[in-house]
Amino acid sequence: MPGDEIESAFPRLRLEGYSITSPEADDYNCIAWAGGDTARKWDPDLTSGRFWPDSVPRTLDLESFVQLFAVKGGYSPCDSEAIEEGFEKIALFVGLDKEVTHSARQLPSGAWTSKLGDWEDIEHKSLSGLESACYGRVARILRRPLPDQAD
Amino acid sequence: MATLNMPNTWAEQATPESLEQEFNELARRWRSETGMASFIRQKAMHPAYQMIIGMGKDALPFIFRELRGRGGDWLWALESIVRPKVNPAQGTTNFKEAVAAWLKWGKDNGYA
Numbered sequence: 237m238p239g240d241e242i243e244s245a246f247p248r249l250r251l252e253g254y255s256i257t258s259p260e261a262d263d264y265n266c267i268a269w270a271g272g273d274t275a276r277k278w279d280p281d282l283t284s285g286r287f288w289p290d291s292v293p294r295t296l297d298l299e300s301f302v303q304l305f306a307v308k309g310g311y312s313p314c315d316s317e318a319i320e321e322g323f324e325k326i327a328l329f330v331g332l333d334k335e336v337t338h339s340a341r342q343l344p345s346g347a348w349t350s351k352l353g354d355w356e357d358i359e360h361k362s363l364s365g366l367e368s369a370c371y372g373r374v375a376r377i378l379r380r381p382l383p384d385q386a387d
Numbered sequence: 388m389a390t391l392n393m394p395n396t397w398a399e400q401a402t403p404e405s406l407e408q409e410f411n412e413l414a415r416r417w418r419s420e421t422g423m424a425s426f427i428r429q430k431a432m433h434p435a436y437q438m439i440i441g442m443g444k445d446a447l448p449f450i451f452r453e454l455r456g457r458g459g460d461w462l463w464a465l466e467s468i469v470r471p472k473v474n475p476a477q478g479t480t481n482f483k484e485a486v487a488a489w490l491k492w493g494k495d496n497g498y499a
Contacts, residue, residue: 245423262458263482265425277482281427283463284476285485296426338425353423354459370423 242352245370249358252365257349258357267301269351270326270339271308278304296335298375301328311378317363319346323379327363331372338371406442410449413439418459431463440467451499454486465489 243250267278268287279286280294289307293300305311311326319325319342327348329338340350340363350366351357360366363374401409417435424430431437439446447468450461462485466474475492476485493499 241419241422262460267425275483276480277427279426281463283427283466284474284479284488285462285482286427287480296428337429353421353425355422 242355242358245352246366246368248367249360249365253361254358254365256356257359258351260354260356261351262354264351265353266338266340266351267304269349269357270341271305278308298328298330298334298336301336301339302376302378305378309380311380314377314379317342317374317377320379322382324382326378327374328376328378329366329371329373330375336375338366340366401445406445407449410439410442410446414449414453414459418457427460427463430460436464440464443468447493447498451490451493454493455490455499458486462486462489 239256242254242256261274263277264274265277265279268274268276271278273287276287277285278288280288280292280296280300282294288294289304292303292307302311302313305326309326314323314325317325317327325342327340327342328336329340331337338350340348340360342348343359348360348363349357350360367373413435417430417433417439420435421430421433439450446464450464450468453459454461460482462476462482473492476488479485479488490499
C-alpha cells in the first residue's frame with residue numbers, strides 16, 4: 237500500500253513520524269503481530285483460517301483482548317505507555333462502538349510497531365499517530381516483564 | 388391481482404461482462420476502505436462485501452480469481468455463498484491453509 241494511502245487513513249502519522257518495515261501481507265493481523273505470530277490471524281470470529289484460544293471469549297470487547305494477551309503472553313494492564321526498563325508493552329485501540337480495532341507493540345527504542353490490517357507493518361514514534369476514525373483511540377496499555385527480566 | 392414482473396436475481400439482469408465489472412468495482416471499494424481493518428467481521432460488514440455476497444454463486448469465479456491473485460479475506464463470503472453448507476477449511480486456524488483448501492475446492496468444483 238503506497239504511503240499516501242496509509243497517511244490518508246492515519247493523517248497524524250506523517251506529522252508524528254513512521255516508516256514502513258515490511259511488505260503487505262494478509263496471512264497475519266495486528267493482534268498476531270503484537271503477540272509475535274506472523275503465521276496466523278488472531279481473530280475471535282468463527283470463520284475458518286483464524287486462531288483464538290478456547291479459553292478466551294470470542295468477542296471484540298476490550299476485556300476479551302486483555303484476557304487474550306494474559307493467556308498468550310503473560311501481559312497485564314498498566315497505567316502508562318511510557319517506556320519502562322525491563323518491560324514490553326502492548327497498546328489496545330477501540331473504536332466508537334467500544335470494539336477493539338487494533339493493537340501495537342512497543343519496541344526497545346520506545347517506538348511502536350504495528351501491522352495495518354492487510355497492509356504493511358510500520359514502525360511509528362507515537363501511539364497517537366494511529367488514533368483516527370479507523371482505529372479510534374488507545375483504550376488500554378498492557379505490559380509484561382521482558383524474558384530475561386522474568387523470574 | 389397485479390403481479391410484478393421483477394427478475395429473481397441480480398444475475399438475471401446482468402450480462403457476464405457487467406457482472407464482472409460490478410464485482411471489480413465492489414472489490415476495489417472494499418479493498419480500499421477496509422484494507423487497514425484487522426478483523427473479518429469489520430471487513431465483511433462493509434456494504435460492498437455484502438453486495439458481493441448478494442451476487443451469490445455468480446460471484447464465485449471472481450472471488451476465486453481474487454483469492455488466487457491479489458489475495459484478501461474472502462473466506463466469510465465463500466462460507467456465506469456456498470450452499471449446501473460446505474466448508475473445506477473447517478477447523479483450520481491458519482489463514483494460508485484455509486485459502487489453499489478453498490482454492491482446491493474451487494478448482495474441484497469448476498469455479499477456479
